[in-house]
Amino acid sequence: MTVLDKRKTDHIELAVQAQLESAQVDGRFYYEPLFGHHPKEIDLQCSFLGKKMGAPLWVSSMTGGTGPARHINQNLAQAVKEFGLGMGLGSCRSLLESETYFEDFNLRPILGKDVPFYANIGIVQVDELLKTKEIHRLEDLLERLDVDGVFVHLNPLQEWFQPEGDFLERSSLSILEELISSSKMNVIVKEVGQGMGPKSLKALMTMPLAAIEFSAFGGTNFSKLEMLRDHQGIKTAYEPLAKVGHTASDMVVLANEVRRSLGDDCLVKDFIISGGVKDFLDGYYLTSLFEGNAVYGQAKALLEQANQDYQTLQTYIRYQLLGLSMAKQFLTLRSSL
Numbered sequence: 001m002t003v004l005d006k007r008k009t010d011h012i013e014l015a016v017q018a019q020l021e022s023a024q025v026d027g028r029f030y031y032e033p034l035f036g037h038h039p040k041e042i043d044l045q046c047s048f049l050g051k052k053m054g055a056p057l058w059v060s061s062m063t064g065g066t067g068p069a070r071h072i073n074q075n076l077a078q079a080v081k082e083f084g085l086g087m088g089l090g091s092c093r094s095l096l097e098s099e100t101y102f103e104d105f106n107l108r109p110i111l112g113k114d115v116p117f118y119a120n121i122g123i124v125q126v127d128e129l130l131k132t133k134e135i136h137r138l139e140d141l142l143e144r145l146d147v148d149g150v151f152v153h154l155n156p157l158q159e160w161f162q163p164e165g166d167f168l169e170r171s172s173l174s175i176l177e178e179l180i181s182s183s184k185m186n187v188i189v190k191e192v193g194q195g196m197g198p199k200s201l202k203a204l205m206t207m208p209l210a211a212i213e214f215s216a217f218g219g220t221n222f223s224k225l226e227m228l229r230d231h232q233g234i235k236t237a238y239e240p241l242a243k244v245g246h247t248a249s250d251m252v253v254l255a256n257e258v259r260r261s262l263g264d265d266c267l268v269k270d271f272i273i274s275g276g277v278k279d280f281l282d283g284y285y286l287t288s289l290f291e292g293n294a295v296y297g298q299a300k301a302l303l304e305q306a307n308q309d310y311q312t313l314q315t316y317i318r319y320q321l322l323g324l325s326m327a328k329q330f331l332t333l334r335s336s337l
Helices: 003-014 069-083 123-131 135-145 156-161 172-182 198-205 222-229 235-243 248-265 280-289 300-306 310-330
Strands: 029-031 046-048 051-053 057-059 086-088 117-122 149-153 187-190 211-213 270-273 293-298 331-333
Touching: 046 293, 057 069, 057 310, 069 086, 069 300, 069 310, 117 123, 117 135, 123 135, 123 149, 123 172, 135 149, 156 235, 172 187, 198 211, 198 248, 248 270, 248 280, 270 280, 280 293, 280 310, 280 331, 293 300, 300 310, 310 331
Parallel strands: 057 086, 057 293, 086 117, 117 149, 149 187, 187 211, 211 270, 270 293
Antiparallel strands: 029 331, 046 051
């Protein structure tokens, strides 16, 4: 049987299985088959956080300081290096107290100098360091990790749900203002799975931040995660709070509106759109819809692949980026939300 015969036989045998209902169409795009071409290679370069990235995909903050974290992080770092992506570390809180898990986070030797690489710390820990006038400990940690700056994650709902949570004694805004006025660190602010509303976005976008990451509702929700850890069932009484927030699509619309209203007073130029971004089509749609400079971030999907071997992760990312290349050739947005 020739290759052509085999293909035609496959088409006959699989035609029934290949049926798609009209209701399954992805209504976000116009498909324009006339104007593009098949990409021979991945060519998705972009500028972000003052560096060139090979593709607009950000490895959002995940893990560190526990058993399998080193294997996961090193696989991720190898992929970030190979494809020219950007990466945020999981919370580095443990490194402020101990060097035990330093190698889980010490990824610059794998990454090289060219890709953007940021540490990560909670807003409560920042407040503690400011109160004790020890913010230099965080600055020293950033220097030892050789990162470009630090994510400060906002997680008041997560801390509320966490059985051993740390509670805020003042607003996150006042903490960030003090941090920025007392340090020269490059700071990115992110949420942890519920996103932010327009007042929070507007306040952040008038601050001299390196970037904002949405970490919107729809992906890993750390409020729900902490409820799952609450074996006594006390915190689950607050379960409705875990269901509030803003999706990535919501936040793109809100951020566009805030950017327009602020004009030149908008000081933040770079954004990471994350939270429920399941694949390259979500990423393409959201970054195309956004009116500023943005990449899209993923965590769960990359974590699942990185927890296996490197070849599994490498193959997954390559196909995601080839899919993104195809989308850019043949798809345009139907309309804004």
